[in-house]
Amino acid sequence: MYAVNNWFPNYGFSDYSPEDGDVVRVQFTVYGYGADLGAVSDWGMEPFIIAANKDDLTAKIGEINSSPKKDQILSNPLVRAAYDNVYEVLMNMESTQDMVDEALQELKNALSGKEPERKVTIKSITPVADITVDFGTSLEEAIAALAKTTTIIDSDEKGHVVSLNWTIADYNANKAGDYTATATFDLPEGISQAEPAIELIVQAKVIVEAPANPVDTIQLAREHLAKSLAYIHETTPNPTFGTGGGEWSILALARGGYKVYEGYYDIYYNNVVNEVKRLMPASGSKPEGRLDRNKGTEHSRLIIGLTSIGKDITDVGGYDIREALADFDYVKKQGINGPIFALIAFDSHNYEIPVIDGVAEQSTRDKFIDFILEKEIKKGTENAGGWALSGNTPDPDITSMAIQALTPYYKTRSDVKAAVDRAIEWLSKAQDAAGGYSSWGSVNSESIAQVIVALAGLGIDPHTDPRFIKNGNSAVDALLTFAGQDGGFMHVKPGGNTGGGAGAGVIDGMATDQGTYALVAYVRYLDGKNSLYNMTDVEIEKEQPTEPEKPEEPTEIEITLPEGDKPKVQIPSDDKEYNIPIKKEDGNKEITIEIPSDRNSKVTVALPLNESLPQIKAVKGNVAVEIPKDAKVTSGDASALELITSKDSSDASIRQELNNKLPEGKKLDQILYVYSIGGSSRVEFSDFVTLTFAGMKGKEAAYIQNGELHIIQKYASDSEGQKSGKPEYAYDSVNDLIIKTKHFTDFVVYAASDSQTPGGGSGGSGGSGGSGGSGGSGGSTEPKKYITLSIDKETIGKGYVLPPTKVEFKDGESVWDVLKREMDRRGIKYTYVWTPKYNSVYVEWIDGDGEFDHGSGSGWMYNVNGWYPNYGASLYKLKDGDAVQWRYTTNLGADLGEDITKWDQPKITVEGLKDKQKVTDKELTFKVTAKDV
Structure with a gap:
């Protein structure tokens, strides 16, 4: 075949008319119409190799071959050597473009009488020492312990120091053994690669030593689980329907296989039946058949609790607990929480979702799943991953609960698998240096517990999977740091930020329930049993329960x-x-x-x-x-x-x-x-x-x-x-x-x-203010104290329930004390619940409008002097002159002018450093800014 100017024409020699300066090469092809020559042509065959462009080199060698002074030119040894090298390059199909260009330049230099440039190349690399690190040493710490530099030797036997960039393959700080560390480096200026090339890497061995006295975390987890189950049993003698001392306690005990005393679960069931009979009838704006006007999770939680002890959920005091959840509009009133727990509840024993007449939108499993998937944070972007109740920052609790709900569909729906994988990646990155997690500004046991339940349900070991170990601390290690000596769990550790929740350093009911059932989930995973929420291993009683036997009591x-x-x-x-x-x-x-x-x-x-x-x-x-x-x-x-x-x-x-x-x-x-x-x-x-x-x-x-x-x-x-x-x-x-x-x-x-003797005067014992007595001089009346109180629904166009009004209060009264008294006095209807976790009431509904009535972020908020506290109204003590506003919001306060990003996790911004930045200076200057701490 022939090529003209590095192109193979798709027509014959006789059809091509050469032009001045053309470079024509004739080559023999074995296969593929020049594909083996690297031909770029119109023959329809892709080239087997990418051949270098040799036209300029061919033209130069042609000048010498066609010169009448060829013998004289080649009599110069430098030219002859360059000429012979050119032929070697031309005849080698695998010559690179660099080799072609270098051969051409050498020939030109020889023809002009220049001495050839002398190339200095790398000759050898000095090895570096292996290192030994302690068990639990982090990857970053291990890399920092390796040699920072090594020396290369050039062809002139001179040494050059080069900086090393290390990686350690498959490193696990919590697994003793040998790991291979590999470093790359750049050649110094003026040093060329050798021929044949030398691989520019250095390797060393990193030896992780076994711990002298390893702590058996799994054994500690099993031991504390036993203590915590006993603690729940002893401190909850009268379990009933509810978030505290109710379904979550029952779930932990039942799935943990704890041997409760005879009749214990019957006490719980009878209490449930009584509450169901009390709550299910229509009341005010709440229709028949609902445990709560807005919270479908009350039904989901009860299904989970009853299923764990094998009770029939379709006939509880004459009511089918599933039916309310058949109304999808009702389920999603709570936002993402509703579908998450409805899905967990129905899948706990493969329950069917009843088909109910008269609902605007019938619930289905696919609707629950799609709703959850649609709420993924930053869905559809490269930063997608995780879930939250609101805002644009994932929350570990909600992310983990969403994973728990989606787990049964992980292997059957590709969209579920992708979203869960992204969430797992986010949870790994969100884990702190101690192995824990924070939510609402506080590192707490409940967040860690939910992560453990999610991982165990997926078959991921939260104690040994390297993605969930930081500085040698696993998620299970972190949870156990909140454990009470005699059982139970703290919400936060002593001195910790409570985030508006239970007190620091004290055993808390909700933390104990969640921490305990997290250990139940982990131990069930270790023992190869069904996951915490997969209760298909529980036999459901279908017959009517007999009259429960009372626990043994002293003779009376x-x-x-x-x-x-x-x-x-x-x-x-x-x-x-x-x-x-x-x-x-x-x-x-x-x-x-x-x-x-x-x-x-x-x-x-x-x-x-x-x-x-x-x-x-x-x-x-x-x-x-x-x-x-x-x-x-x-x-x-x-x-x-x-x-x-x-x-x-x-x-x-x-x-x-x-x-x-x-x-x-x-x-x-x-x-x-x-x-x-x-x-x-x-x-x-x-x-x-x-x-x-x-x-x-x-x-x-x-x-x-x-x-x-x-x-x-x-x-x-x-x-x-x-x-x-x-x-x-x-x-x-x-x-x-x-x-x-x-x-x-x-x-x-x-x-x-x-505690101190009051100064001045002789009268008064500081009692409740004079009950008549014998008079005496100077008994002045303490001045009255007032606040300004208002209640409005401006955000939904309904104006004021109570316009700004000056009302009296007494020392020690809270925002809730005054609100309740004034609403009672004026006949304003309202509902509220006591929330043990936050030690305060939660106002659900005032004058016809309540939480979730106008969207998943709707409900009542209060501010004092324009500031919205992050704790309950029962805890805020009033001062003379305070202005208190109770306001209805449709979106967590954004429509009231609140910056709702303050509810996101605290953020840290680092300026002056880049990820994997090459460092040569011994001292670095950078700035760390903490926001919303």
Whole structure:
């Protein structure tokens, strides 16, 4: 074949008319019409090689061959050597363009009489030493320990120092062994590559030593799981429907295989049935068949809890718990949380989603999945990954929960797999140096727990997978740093930022539930069992449950009420325990129970739930308890309510708790009484029950619930206490201390005084403000204090519920105290719930509009003097002159002028450094800026 100017024409020799300066080469082809020559032509064959352009070199050699002085030219040894080299390059099909160009330049230099340039090349590379590092040494630390430079030797035997850029293949800080480190480097200026080429790398061995005394994290996890399951069982004697002491506790115990006492799950189930019967009927704007007006997660959580103990979810007190979740509009009212937990609930036992008439949009699994996928942060961009309740920054809790919901579809839907893989990558990057995770500005156990549940469900080991180990700390290691010595988990560690949640350094109920079921999920993974939420290994009972057996209790004597409308029961002075059953048909009676003052054994009453009660008055010495006629027990186990059981008033833990809770300027003088009235678990009434402590005027009161002590607010009178809207309050009446309460638990009566002697004057004991007395000089009245309160729905065009109004308040009252009192006073309808995690009420609904009614980010927010606190209204104590606004938002406060990015995770910006930047200076200057800490 022939080529003209490095092009192979697709026609014959005779058809081409040469032009001045053409370079024509004739070559023999073996295959492919010149494809083996690197031909670029119109023959339709792709070249086998990319051949160098040799036309200029061919032309130059042609000049010499055609010159009449050829022999004279080649008589020059330099020219002859260059000429012979040119032929070697021309005849080598694999000559590179650099080789062709260098051969041409050498020939030109020889023809012009120039001496050929002398090339200095690399000859050898000096090896570097291997290193040994401790177990747990991070990749960055290991690389930093390797040699920074080495020396290369050139063809003149001179040395040159070069900087090394290291990588370590498959490095695992938590696996002892040898790892190969490889470094690359650049040749110094003036040094060329040798022929044949020398690979420009250096290798060294990195030896990770085995730990001297390795900590068996898996064993620690198993041991603490056993402690935490026992802790939940002991501290939740009366499990019921709810986020605290309810379904999550039951899930942990059941899936953890803990041996509960006989009848324990029946107590829970009966409490659930009672709550379902109470909550499911239509109420106000809530339709029939819903546990909550807006929160479909109440149904999802209950399905999960009941499934874990094998109960039939299609008939709970006559209701199918699934049906509300068949309405997709209802499910997604809560935003992404709704579909996440609905999907987890239905997949927990492969439940069918019922088809319901009359719903605008029928729920399906695909709709749940698509809704979750659509909410992926930065979906469709190269930075996509993770999920959050709101905003543009992924949250570890929601990301992990979304993964938990999507896991059953990971292997069957490519879009699910891609989104989950991105989320896993984000979780790996979001893990901190201690192996933990933070949410809402605080490093907390719950976030770590959710990550562990997500990973274990996918079959990823959260303790050994290198993606989830930082500086030798795994996610499981991190969770165990929040563990209590005797079981349970802290929300945050001592001194940590609580993020508006539970106190730092104390065992918390929600943290304990989540931390425990995370360990359950991990141990089930280790043992090869079904995942936490895959409960197809649980057999579901379909028959109606029989009457539950009560747990074994100490032998007691049952006392039947005497005949008559005003029966009186006198308890004997012995050490036996007595129980007095009160039946529905006793509702019109007035019952008196007299208990000897020196009696220590229990006296209990059994009250019907949600039935009108008779008047019941129990008296023990100078203490009396009176339940008003027609009051009802609305929640809790009322089968054995204690009546004034004496407890140890010298208990040091109670004294310590009181000292910690007393207001500033007060000191504890004496604990006078500790009585169990009802028991340690909360029992709630529809009406106030009156506790009278005769002769205790001027004393103070507190109650203990689930081990935590709460001071009872004391008011000047009964009417003032009622106005407060609190479920318990105290006041003095003549010479007695009165406590009004809508719940039974343990009560404490104590004496406290000022910790410092007030200066000036002789009058006044700082009491509740003068009850008549004998007058005296100077008794000035303390000036009243006021705030400005308003409630508005401007964002949805409904104006003010309460225009800015000046209202009075008392020292120590919270934003919630005043709001509730003023709404009650004006007949403004509202609903709220108590949130134990945040130790505050949450206002759900005011005057017809509530959370999720106008979008997943809608609900009520409050500000004080223009600032929106990041904690509940029960915790904000008012000051004179404060301006409080309760405002309805449709998008988490953005429409109120709030910067909602402040709810995102704190961010750190580093200026002055680049990723994998080559460093030669010993000192670097850079700037780190923390935002929203």
